Amino acid sequence: MSPIIGLLLQYAPELIGMFAGDRAGAAAGKVADVAKVVFGTDDPKAAQAQIQAAPKLAEVFVEQARPALEVFRLELQDAQYARQQAIPLAQTGPAISWGAPLVSILVTVMFVGALYLVLSLPLALDERQATVANILLGVLGAAMTQVINYWLGSSSGSKRSGDAVRTIAERAIAETVLPRKVGP
Incomplete structure (x- = not known):
């Protein structure tokens, strides 16, 4: 051998x-x-x-x-x-190549906006509205995590x-x- x-x-x-x-x-x-x-x-x-x-x-x-x-x-x-x-x-073409960046920008703006509304403005929400707001914030947070993972990759650690x-x-x-x- x-x-x-x-x-x-x-x-x-x-x-x-x-x-x-x-x-x-x-x-x-x-x-x-x-x-x-x-x-x-x-x-x-x-x-x-x-x-x-x-x-x-x-x-x-x-x-x-x-x-x-x-x-x-x-x-x-x-x-x-x-x-x-x-x-x-x-x-x-340029339209399809902007798909991922546009979705990323949209998710980021929605997440930051929802976070701003929940944390900085005194909102008088009943229990049902507060539940929906928390769910929305959680979904947007998960979407934001996916955006970060798409552009930066998941954690090497x-x-x-x-x-x-x-x-x-x-x-x-x-x-x-x-x-x-x-x-x-």
């Missing part, structure tokens, strides 16, 4: 990160976890020695790493599709937290389902 597998194990996180950016960390971590399960180590030289002793291990590694890489490929494809979708819309929980769950599953070490 060629030394390419050892090099991939050693440099996979850096290579994937270089080509794919921040989203790549999870995929690189999954591949490294699979390597650790299959080879019993995360040291590329030790893994390469095991591959030379038992070439079947390389095939096992590739098969077990394939789902993680496929999920990563689909995530990249999804992000690329979302970016490409905006290009034809902008090229069809939230994404990191979700990725950490996902990694812990995947490791727990890997420890109970996947074999600890495959070999002679």
Whole structure:
């Protein structure tokens, strides 16, 4: 077996990160976890020695790493599709390209206006009107959150937290389902 597998194990996180950016960390971590399960180590030289002793291990590694890489490929494809979708819309004419900005402005103005009415003006509302005003303010607040997420993206801290929980769950599953070490 060629030394390419050892090099991939050693440099996979850096290579994937270089080509794919921040989203790549999870995929690189999954591949490294699979390597650790299959080879019993995360040291590329030790893994390469095991591959030379038992070439079947390389095939096992590739098969077990394939789902993680496929999920990563689909995530990249999804992000690329979302970016490409905006290009034809902008090229069809100025009216359609202003759709998202106009909705964003409308939601922002409505939210700020409703917030101003509720907080600064002394309104004499009966119970039913107060309930409707609270519901309206809540809906506009949620819409404002969506506008912010559309333009700025969702919280990277939230994404990191979700990725950490996902990694812990995947490791727990890997420890109970996947074999600890495959070999002679």
